[in-house]
Amino acid sequence: MYRIRVRIILALFAISLAVVAAKATYMQIVLGAHYRALAHMRRLRTVPIDTLRGTIYDRNGIPLAHEEPVFQVKVILKEVEKLDEAARKTWCRNLAKISNITPARAEELLQQAKAKIEEEALSSPKEKEAKFIRWFRRKTPQVLIEKVNLKTAALIEINQDSLPGVVTSLKARRIYPQGPAAAHIIGYLQAINPEEFKQYKDSFAGSEHKRFFPQDLIGRQGLERYYEARLRGSRGLKAEIVDAQFHIHEEYAERPPEPGQDLDLTLDIHMQRAAEAELDDLFEEKGLPGSVVLLDPKTGAILAMATSPRYNPNSFFRDWPQLSQDQHHPLLNRATQATYPLGSVFKVVTLIAGMESGILRPETSFSCQGTYHLGDRDFHCIVSQGHGHTDLHMGLVKSCNIYFFNAGKLTGHREILRWARAFGLGSSTGIDLPSESSGLLPDTAWMWKNQGRGWYLGDTFNLSIGQGALLVTPLQAARMMAAIADEGRLRQPHLLASEDSEGSFQDLGISPRTLDFLKKALDDVVNSPSGTGYRHIRSDVVAIAGKTGTAEVAKDIEPHAWFVGYAPADDPEVAIAVIVEHGGLGGAVAGPVAKSILEEIFKPKG
Structure with missing residues (x-):
């Protein structure tokens, strides 16, 4: 039954991507001239799409580890940095009101996101590489708030005009439904450290959809670690057309994400x-x-x-x-x-x-x-x-x-x-x-x-x-x-x-x-x-x-x-x-x- 639900979800996901892809084709071929005329007002940006990690089952099809959807709030720092001081204070107040935090906390979260980018850049031995990291991370969404409920995510989407650079994403959280049972076999996930980040970055050079980001979680012990490559899957990419105020007008998928492989175990x-x-x-x-x-x-x-x-x-x-x-x-x-x-x-x-x-x-x-x-x-x-x-x-x-x-x-x-x-x-x-x-x-x-x-x-x-x-x-x-x-x-x-x-x-x-x-x-x-x-x-x-x-x-x-x-x-x-x-x-x-x-x-x- 669990596998059937997963297949249904993946099928719906595939259908939605097909619709988006068809829309993208229409935009490029039929409306291409129209968008070129608006190029001076609007621009195209690409955003990564997270994928689902594979599920781990016992020999009877009972799930031992699977994904649970969680909404995250992310920020494109480059867009926030263009705001003047007054607009930035307003931005913090707007985010605070919707997310049930203080404006000071909103500013603090913003600074933490910047600090993570700087930490990653400083870990690079080459200045050219560090410069690229700063440039690339500032123009791609960085995690601002790890988990919000559906209502908060919806409010952020509705109020995009007052929150330039803020996006929500549906992130999968790893759940172990059997609790401590078989914990030493299954293992757990943990944030990638700088050494591992460099190792995997070199391993997947040229494969942008397989690359790791500093906030990614990887298998730390057990099967989660041993079969990391199988379980992880590959990110997708979507394109967004935004105006001068960074409001999203159109979006479509360039490449759909590929879910990780499931593991069927001998374990009972x-x-x-x-x-x-x-x-x-x-x-x-x-x-x-x-x-x-x-x-x-x-x-x-x-x-x-x-x-x-x-x-x-x-x-x-x-x-x-x-x-x-x-x-x-x-x-x-x-x-x-x-x-x-x-x-x-x-x-x-x-x-x-x-x-x-x-x-x-x-x-x-x-x-x-x-x-x-x-x-x-x-x-x-x-x-x-x-x-x-x-x-x-x-x-x-x-x-x-x-x-x-x-x-x-x-x-x-x-x-x-x-x-x-x-x-x-x-x-x-x-x-x-x-x-x-x-x-x-x-x-x-x-x-x-x-x-x-x-x-x-x-x-x-x-x-x-x-x-x-x-x-x-x-x-x-x-x-x-x-x-x-x-x-x-x-x-x-x-x-x-x-x-x-x-x-x-x-x-x-x-x-x-x-x-x-x-x-x-x-x-x-x-x-x-x-x-x-x-x-x-x-x-x-x-x-x-x-x-x-x-x-x-x-x-x-x-x-x-x-x-x-x-x-x-x-x-x-x-x-x-x-x-x-x-x-x-x-x-x-x-x-x-x-x-x-x-x-x-x-x-x-x-």
């Missing part, structure tokens, strides 16, 4: 809200920030990407003082920009590396007494008394650190790192969002460069259980588990629906034997009484498989809580990664968050 706003609700509860009750990523393992499509705490893009500038000082960093997209040690979730990589290299077999067993003594250092298991004699399956199901210290020692850190790289850890995923973090996958070269030493066996122990210098984003963790759910196929995460493709993937070459073994273990992590996720994650609504993780960060500081998995376990439709910063045990804190979200998604309809 209902799943997004379910994820955000769980994170919001945790933050409100315990003050714990976190992130959730949901993606389709068969396509790489992002279904939800939630971060807590959040912000509301509709009130971003009003809230800025508080947001900028918040120690929880609500502007940070934790799913793609924050990095964390992966903890025991990384054991799936160590298992794959060991089995694919032939080092580990299902029957490979080690004895866990709770501690591994290495030189003068002790490495501990999650169970202080140990797990006893443990094979590979139970080593993962019970998340036995001692088992994976031994497994890592036999497999070797190079083989483990090779598989970690294959899953994309330590590299940005290439998702269509700006400022993605790559994480960190430490190797021998990194150790020499950053710690001034080589690689030790203790480093292998840490790597084998996802500790040490290893850092990943929640998106990387979700992508890794999605590849396991989809038979070892690594896919490109994306938000644009047009990028969906089941046929585009990188086959990691994991043997069916290893995948079958691993999937059974991940199932038992949640659904076997011996599993670390059984108590808090097992569901009667949907079969969940995955791995818990408790990632240590520093002594006397609560560890990060992880759960990374997929559902349904036998035919995965959704891969999920949940992290709760300093939440404690992954199974007890992150696990229930994942369970609630997945149960909301898969609950019986009706």
Whole structure:
């Protein structure tokens, strides 16, 4: 329904432009001689026509960002500057009366418009360019009042004779109808700064309809920034015939504006809200920030990407003082920009590396007494008394650190790192969002460069259980588990629906034997009484498989809580990664968050 209304509006707009264009043709051809005769009294000027930014929709056609019409008051300074002092005072009084401001405020707004032009001119390194800016801006409409109601706009149009140089324009204001939902994905708009203005001016040299003006808004974060060129569209131009007093007698379009392209996303706003609700509860009750990523393992499509705490893009500038000082960093997209040690979730990589290299077999067993003594250092298991004699399956199901210290020692850190790289850890995923973090996958070269030493066996122990210098984003963790759910196929995460493709993937070459073994273990992590996720994650609504993780960060500081998995376990439709910063045990804190979200998604309809 929303799209139909948009099409109707655009159709009406096109019809009106066609009428104006026909009128222009008539003026030029039939009345050309007449207007040439009036040239000494009237002149032609061109005025830019703003365009509409593209709408952003979720996968169900629900608008996440769209334009709302707002009337602006603009002024052509060159025309006001020709007024004598008495006429100028009258001009200020007339504007003040109509706009419900004081004459002093009208003069102040006029000076501010001049100051903006001067600021732009001074930012130019070349005097010739600065001179052109002053000349061009003075003869084109500059914003005087950002927003007025329809009545005020109509009064200004009616009283043009007493307000030379003043025009109104219908400006589009960006609205985010879902409020803070998906704010970190959608992003927000902000005024272009001088550096960006110069950059875009050079990029669109010779394309006047694509150029930016100093008061323009551009995408600052999220999809608004990443797809700025698609969303923005192109300005139009209209011609006006004005007399010596700058009154408009005729106007017609030289070139109609081109609306920006709409974006249809893979995001499901209902799943997004379910994820955000769980994170919001945790933050409100315990003050714990976190992130959730949901993606389709068969396509790489992002279904939800939630971060807590959040912000509301509709009130971003009003809230800025508080947001900028918040120690929880609500502007940070934790799913793609924050990095964390992966903890025991990384054991799936160590298992794959060991089995694919032939080092580990299902029957490979080690004895866990709770501690591994290495030189003068002790490495501990999650169970202080140990797990006893443990094979590979139970080593993962019970998340036995001692088992994976031994497994890592036999497999070797190079083989483990090779598989970690294959899953994309330590590299940005290439998702269509700006400022993605790559994480960190430490190797021998990194150790020499950053710690001034080589690689030790203790480093292998840490790597084998996802500790040490290893850092990943929640998106990387979700992508890794999605590849396991989809038979070892690594896919490109994306938000644009047009990028969906089941046929585009990188086959990691994991043997069916290893995948079958691993999937059974991940199932038992949640659904076997011996599993670390059984108590808090097992569901009667949907079969969940995955791995818990408790990632240590520093002594006397609560560890990060992880759960990374997929559902349904036998035919995965959704891969999920949940992290709760300093939440404690992954199974007890992150696990229930994942369970609630997945149960909301898969609950019986009706």
